[in-house]
Amino acid sequence: MPESYGADSLTVLEGLDAVRKRPGMYIGTTDSQGLMHCLWEIIDNSVDEALAGACTHITVTLHTDGSIEVADNGRGIPVDVEPKTKLTGVEVVLTKLHAGAKFGNASYNAAGGLHGVGSSVVNALSSRLDVEVDRDGKTHHMAFHQGHPGVYTDADPAHPSPDSPFKRTRRNRPTELEIIGKVSPRTTGTRIRYWADPEIFNDTAHFSYQELVDRVRQTSFLVPGLRITVVDENIPETGDEAIDDLREVDATAPAETPAEALADAADAAEPVESAGFVPAADAASSPASETVGTIPAQDGTVDSGPFGTQPAHARVEEFLHTGGVRDFVDYLSKGEPVSDIWRIQGEGAYKEETQAVGAGGELHAEQIERTCSVDIALRWTNGYDTTMASFVNVVETPGGGMHVDGFLNGITRQIRKAVEDNARKLKVNLKDGAMKVERDDILAGLVAVVTVRIAEPQFQGQTKDVLGTAQVKPIVTRLTDRQFGEMISGSKRGYKEQSGRVLEKIVGEMHARIQARKTKEVTRRKNALESASMPSKLSDCQPGNDDIAELFIVEGDSALGTAKAARNAGFQALLPIRGKILNVQKASLSQMLNNKECAAIIQVVGAGSGASFDIEQSRYHKIIMMTDADVDGAHIRILLLTLFYRYMRPLIEHGYVYAAVPPLHRIALTGSRKGEYIYTYSDDELAGKLAELDRKHIGYADDIQRYKGLGEMDADQLADTTMDPRTRMLRRIRMEDAAEAAGIFSLLMGDDVPPRKAFIVDNADDFDRSKIDT
Known part of the structure; x- marks a missing residue:
């Protein structure tokens, strides 16, 4: 029999207890996404002050104890008593759901946090939250534990902790704000510091510094004239007192309106430079629009703090933009x-x-x-x-x-x-x-x-x-x-x-979309050999081996003749190209489609091009660029990669694109090992191999063959070194970061020459020949 079900079976959750019971209803998840969402709620409240014309500077500080502090020079949370609840405005905002100044038009005409639950939800999901408000010439302070007001007894007030003894305020008794100092009557602002509650957030929740910086930069674009400073105390101290000054919101000057801040934006960059900051590389692209402080960690290593392992980054980063969405x-x-x-x-x-x-x-x-x-x-x-x-x-x-x-x-x-x-x-x-x-x-x-x-x-x-x-x-x-x-x-x-x-x-x-659709319809494997539109120079492989089919893009007709004799026609296809193809990074789409070499490659692959490219329709699972082991061969490979990246990018993303690695030298052994050959792939490897043979007293012919191109090899040599899956060496082309790859292709293959020249000069000393295809 089921247990009796009556009114005594019902549970009533009051106040913020409901938030702690069902946090997903308010922040989505209790993993990393929810952890970051709490920070956005606090930051958005400060940004709303900026949108209302009352705030010009926000500082976000990541403390070493795992807490996060958000400070602004806005109007400050009201500290007087709210008539209906008989509680101070600070307690109403931080303990009552759906309470705030954003439900009418008087205080906020356009705000980000509109549900009236942001600050109170963060308070409920924090093991400790401290708030300081500067208003009326005084600094007011209040503390909370898991959303409940009370008093902490910290052993060291300069280093508050959620583990300090806490005495909760009795239910239904108004809590008076503690006045802890005096400020100028013109000084206003709010500082909130909170510790996310480990009882709420699961073990997979981790803080993302990069996500914070991206969000802050984004906000600085959208609110022109708003200065936002991010301070990470997990990076070793630099000893520069001028840097530490940036952590504090300016408490001596009255809050500027955004219009006033815009007028002062150009002057604002000067003190930052004098504080020892180095402008970021991208700041030059948008003059007077972004000021970024970049102070590296002392040792430049990866730092492990309470937020997990973070890459070495600037201790202080500051963002200020004046151009709005245009700069964005x-x-x-x-x-x-x-x-x-x-x-x-x-x-x-x-x-x-x-x-x-x-x-x-x-x-x-x-x-x-x-x-x-x-x-x-x-x-x-x-x-x-x-x-x-x-x-x-x-x-x-x-x-x-x-x-x-x-x-x-x-x-x-x-x-x-x-x-x-x-x-x-x-x-x-x-x-x-x-x-x-x-x-x-x-x-x-x-x-x-x-x-x-x-x-x-x-x-x-x-x-x-x-x-x-x-x-x-x-x-x-x-x-x-x-x-x-x-x-x-x-x-x-x-x-x-x-x-x-x-x-x-x-x-x-x-x-291109129309042509790609037509190409996809006629270039399937079943109809490939019957189609008169397939390039005549294609030496296709036998049908029925789609899962292992390989396409070799061969440089020149001389290498094609050798490759035909060296390949396994069951699954290896050959497509020759005439030297260097069109640089599609500089060419228009119509120019690319009219280029015979580019059109032939797209048609033979059979999966379309551009946004309509369908990797499932690709006729080959390996596309191998087989070019000579010289500078011209390397140039042809990068031109082919540019074509793949611009118009057939999923081939690279799915790991279908490879570069063959042909040898540069052939050493013919003599004596008892006559008829054996050793292949080397660089001058350094050749020197090392010859020294090893001398050390082992193994004879070899003095006439060491140096291959100038693939066409100099006979079929057996080409098969053994470059085409036979059992003995060949291939290098897979990977793309781990699409945005970085796009920038590199634009830099190296685009029309803008000065940045490319600067890149080559700056990186010449660090050039690694082994990375030429990656």
């Missing part, structure tokens, strides 16, 4: 730009029915007119990857939402209209139903940052991944239609040439 797009852009950075800005009004709080605390429906501010920056680059970031009140919305939908609808409609208006110039046959620009064609190479600011946005869930306020979509679409339409049509002054390049790129992507 410039920072995100990789590759060669096709257009300048275009900007869409404006406002729109909409009405929304919301629940308002009456004078007596009751809720009632009320029709409110809202304002939606839109700020979008975008540009196209010569790649086909899409980089799009979207934000609502500086809160990132990785899932997009109504603002992104409105933007995409607007640019899609205007680009299609512009293509139709310029069909003859762009060589688009409007009568062909297949020649229609799709959204993927538009997104190829697009870098965009879409931001809106609205009061009380509706998100899907507490984690705020997707904006759900439907009224935002038509406003963004309308602004995009009008402003972007003028840019892409070329009617806006200075945009005609740029819009032409953008449209040419988009139409090129459309043609």
Whole structure:
């Protein structure tokens, strides 16, 4: 029989106990994602002060004891008594769910933390939280344990600890803030320091310093004029007192408005340099937009602290940008730009029915007119990857939402209209139903940052991944239609040439997609030998061996003849190329498709190209670049790799691309070992091998063969050294970091010569010949 079920079986969780019981409802997970989400909630509260025009400096400090402190020079949490609860404003904000100043329009018109649960949830999930508030000429202090107010007795007040004795305040008794010091009447701000509770967060939860820096940099782009400093005390001290001064929020000056901060931004960089900072490498690309302090660890090694093993990094990093989303797009852009950075800005009004709080605390429906501010920056680059970031009140919305939908609808409609208006110039046959620009064609190479600011946005869930306020979509679409339409049509002054390049790129992507679809349909293994369109110079392997099929891309016809005799025709195919192919990093998409060598490689692989590339359709599981072991051979390999990276990147990502490693020398042994040969692959290896043979008194012919190219080998030699899977040496091409790889290809193979020259000069002394193909 089941146990009796009555009212005494019910459990009522009050206050923050419900948060500790079900933390996933508020922070998503209790692993690393939830740990970082708690930090975002505290930082966002300080950023909201900046959005309200009351804060110009935020400092995030990672202490050696595992705690995190966030300080700002905003208005400070109210310290007076809230009439309804009879509690101080500090206790209301940190202990009551759905309580704060963001449920109306008076204090915050556009805030990131809108649910009123951020600070209180972090408090509930912390083993200890201390808060200090500067207001009214005094510094107020209050402490909490797992969300409950009380008093800690620290053995050393300078080093507070969650393990110190704690006396909890009695239930329903108001807790008075402790006044611990005096400040200037003009000084205001809030400092929150908390220790994440190990009883809540699981063993896999770890803090990511890089994620913190990325988020802080992102915020500095979105709030121009806001200075954010990150201090990591886990890095050994530098002994520079000027550096330590940066940890403190300026308490002597009144809070500047963002407009005032923007005016002072250029001057703000000077003290940082004088404090011993070295500007980061990317700061030069955006003048007066970012100041980054980079102070390395003393020994440059990996440091292990309470947050786990972290790579050596700057002890203090400071971020300050003045260009807003324009600078953000410039920072995100990789590759060669096709257009300048275009900007869409404006406002729109909409009405929304919301629940308002009456004078007596009751809720009632009320029709409110809202304002939606839109700020979008975008540009196209010569790649086909899409980089799009979207934000609502500086809160990132990785899932997009109504603002992104409105933007995409607007640019899609205007680009299609512009293509139709310029069909003859762009060589688009409007009568062909297949020649229609799709959204993927538009997104190829697009870098965009879409931001809106609205009061009380509706998100899907507490984690705020997707904006759900439907009224935002038509406003963004309308602004995009009008402003972007003028840019892409070329009617806006200075945009005609740029819009032409953008449209040419988009139409090129459309043609590539259509061609790739056709290529995929006709180049399957079953029809390969029957297809008259397959390159005649392809020496294919026998069908039926798809899982082990290999394609050798051979340099020159002389090497092809030897390779034909050396290969195993059952599973090894050969495709010769004439020397150096087109550098596709500099060429346009149409130029690449018109190049016979590039088109032949794409067609033979049979999986399409660009965004429509389908790795499952690849006819070969190994694609081996077999070129001569000289400088020209290395150049051909990098040109082939550029083609694979730009238009068939999954081949590299899945480990399908290899470089053959042919020998440079052949040593013929004599005496009792006559007829045996030893192959070496570098001059150093040759010298070492000859010394070893002399030491062992093994005879060898003085006439050591030096191969100038693969064509000098006979079939047996080529098979043994380069083609036979049992004896050959291959080098797999890997790509561990896509963003870094994109930067390297753009640097080494792009049009911009000065950075490439500087790179070669700077790295000449450290060049390692063994890494030439990796």
